[in-house]
Amino acid sequence: MLRDERIEKIKVLLQKSETVRVAHLSELLNVTSETIRKDLEYLEDLGEVRRVHGGAILKQSNTKETNFSVRETINKEQKAELASLTTAFVKEGDCIALDVSTTNTEVIKQLVTSFQQLSIVTNCLSIATIAAQNPNFSIFLTGGILKNSELCLVGQKAVDFVEGFHIDTFFMSASGVSLDQGFLDYGLDELSVKQAMLRNATSVFAVMDYTKFNKTAIFKVGGLAIVDGIITNPALNENIAHDFQEAGVTIYVE
Numbered sequence: 408m409l410r411d412e413r414i415e416k417i418k419v420l421l422q423k424s425e426t427v428r429v430a431h432l433s434e435l436l437n438v439t440s441e442t443i444r445k446d447l448e449y450l451e452d453l454g455e456v457r458r459v460h461g462g463a464i465l466k467q468s469n470t471k472e473t474n475f476s477v478r479e480t481i482n483k484e485q486k487a488e489l490a491s492l493t494t495a496f497v498k499e500g501d502c503i504a505l506d507v508s509t510t511n512t513e514v515i516k517q518l519v520t521s522f523q524q525l526s527i528v529t530n531c532l533s534i535a536t537i538a539a540q541n542p543n544f545s546i547f548l549t550g551g552i553l554k555n556s557e558l559c560l561v562g563q564k565a566v567d568f569v570e571g572f573h574i575d576t577f578f579m580s581a582s583g584v585s586l587d588q589g590f591l592d593y594g595l596d597e598l599s600v601k602q603a604m605l606r607n608a609t610s611v612f613a614v615m616d617y618t619k620f621n622k623t624a625i626f627k628v629g630g631l632a633i634v635d636g637i638i639t640n641p642a643l644n645e646n647i648a649h650d651f652q653e654a655g656v657t658i659y660v661e
Contacts, residue, residue, distance in 0.1 A: 408436060413446055421456065421465050425621050426646040428462035459586065459650065464621050485616040489640050490514040492659060493578055494521045496612055496638075501575040504604040507531035507559035507597055508580030510614050519544070528572050530560045530600050547572070554596055561596035569603040577608035579634065581615055583622030586654055589630040591623050598626050610635050612659070617643040620651070631656050 456463040490513035551565030636657035
């Protein structure tokens with residue numbers, strides 16, 4: 408098989424799964440591992456992939472920021488699916504922190520129906536409103552400046568409010584996660600509140616649908632080690648899951 412043919416096949420596989428492995432490509436295309444490595448090196452020189460140990464992933468680009476109301480309509484079923492997995496990490500009476508995100512809006516819907524009594528710390532108006540449907544929940548909504556497009560409270564008053572809590576579990580949102588950049592997000596104002604929740608939580612789990620893996624955004628939240636694991640959909644590509652697990656990240660899909 409000519410190199411150009413191999414390159415096109417590799418591109419197709421990358422578009423489908425976002426990651427490829429040298430051993431798999433060598434067997435699939437019936438060429439040596441060294442030939443595949445040279446092909447991946449060529450693609451990397453073109454700026455189309457980034458080589459990693461044992462293979463390559465699609466070149467990362469920042470995801471586009473959209474406002475809260477638009478994001479609510481995107482991957483709604485997947486978000487509800489992974490939100491249902493969060494209940495295994497909560498017990499009655501816990502203090503739970505939820506930062507502003509459409510995924511955490513789905514998480515609170517699960518918590519309201521699955522638990523009798525929880526304390527909820529949040530800077531999101533939508534999350535607080537849904538939590539109020541359970542009369543036994545204690546809801547702690549931060550002060551601060553209202554960011555209209557996100558329906559959330561930000562600023563130093565919000566940060567100071569969160570600093571006053573001992574949080575059992577923080578379910579953290581993020582716009583993307585990558586092996587070399589860690590967790591990333593949009594919204595500089597929201598970032599400081601998120602990091603306050605991180606500082607004051609005993610356990611932290613990133614709750615992210617599978618489309619956010621190997622995606623980046625403008626602001627760095629922190630490295631992969633800031634969380635105890637990532638809760639995501641079973642639809643996450645096996646190769647991607649393997650790469651993150653090799654990097655020491657625990658992936659929870661069921």
